[in-house]
Each structure stands twice: as structure tokens, then as C-alpha cells.
Amino acid sequence: MSKKLKTNVARLLDTAGIHYELVPYEVDESDLSAVHVAAQLGENPEQVFKTLVLEGNKTRYFVCIVPGDSEIDLKKAAAASGNKNCALIHQKDLLSVAGYIRGACSPIGMKKHYPSFIHRLCEDFPHIYVSAGQRGVQLKIAPRDLITVTEAVVAELI
Numbered sequence: 691m692s693k694k695l696k697t698n699v700a701r702l703l704d705t706a707g708i709h710y711e712l713v714p715y716e717v718d719e720s721d722l723s724a725v726h727v728a729a730q731l732g733e734n735p736e737q738v739f740k741t742l743v744l745e746g747n748k749t750r751y752f753v754c755i756v757p758g759d760s761e762i763d764l765k766k767a768a769a770a771s772g773n774k775n776c777a778l779i780h781q782k783d784l785l786s787v788a789g790y791i792r793g794a795c796s797p798i799g800m801k802k803h804y805p806s807f808i809h810r811l812c813e814d815f816p817h818i819y820v821s822a823g824q825r826g827v828q829l830k831i832a833p834r835d836l837i838t839v840t841e842a843v844v845a846e847l848i
Contacts, residue, residue, distance in 0.1 A: 699798045699823040703831075708839055711830040712822055722793030724758020727828060731819065735759035736811060738819045738828070741795045743788050743804070746773030751787055753840075755797050755808040755820065760848040770807045770845035796823040797840045806842040808833070813844065 715730035789801035
């Protein structure tokens with residue numbers, strides 16, 4: 691594997707002894723969606739998860755990891771996280787809050803550890819994909835390993 695592909699996320703997983711694969715794809719700056727990434731990878735969009743950072747009225751920031759072809763249900767996300775309501779953070783705040791840019795937000799290695807929730811559909815697959823922390827690289831990982839490393843709670847989010 692080339693040094694260029696080795697992301698900070700990969701280094702964190704190496705340190706934790708977690709098995710993963712870095713999978714490159716062609717970036718389209720006009721379409722950074724998980725559905726587009728799934729098409730580039732030749733994978734089912736349900737298996738390519740997107741990482742969303744939200745802000746709750748009680749708990750402040752938290753992370754939701756949902757299938758790429760789905761929209762998050764904010765009421766379900768709020769309930770799962772112990773909030774009455776929540777909203778996605780503004781795109782302009784993503785770098786300062788999470789340490790990632792749009793299209794490269796990984797649930798692993800954020801600036802701080804935020805409570806994380808992953809949609810229950812992840813358990814239906816032997817592996818899923820999430821961003822590896824930079825555009826053009828996805829992380830192929832077993833759902834249970836992702837849940838372990840992020841300390842995520844499996845929940846109904848869509």
C-alpha cells in the first residue's frame with residue numbers, strides 16, 4: 691500500500707489492531723454523495739455509510755453513521771442520543787468540530803470523541819464502507835469492529 695493512501699484513520703486502526711482495507715475511488719467534486727461513492731466502488735449503496743455530525747439540544751455534538759442511500763430521521767437520532775431535538779451541524783463548522791471536510795468525514799479519529807450511533811442495518815453485512823478521512827479513500831471494515839473502535843450504539847436512525 692502506498693504511503694499516500696495511509697490515512698490517520700488507518701494508523702489509528704493499526705494501533706488498535708483492527709483489520710480493515712483502504713479502498714481508493716475516483717472523486718467527483720460535484721458529487722460527494724455516498725451513493726456516488728458506492729457506484730465508484732461497485733457496491734450496494736446500503737453498505738456505504740455516511741458519517742453525519744449533529745448537535746442536540748442537551749448533549750451538544752454527536753455522530754450518526756447511516757446507509758448512504760438513506761436520509762437520517764432527526765427525531766430518531768434525537769431519541770437515540772438522549773435529546774429532545776437535534777440538527778445537522780453547518781457544513782462550515784465540520785472542520786472545526788470534527789477535524790474533517792465534507793466528503794471525507796470519518797467516524798474514526800475526530801478531534802474529540804463524540805457519542806456515536808450507527809444504524810442497525812450495518813449488522814446485515816459482513817463489511818461496510820465509511821470514509822477513511824480523506825476524499826478518494828474508503829475504509830472497508832467489519833461493522834462490529836467499527837462499533838468497537840467508535841464505541842457506537844446500534845440504533846434505528848432512518
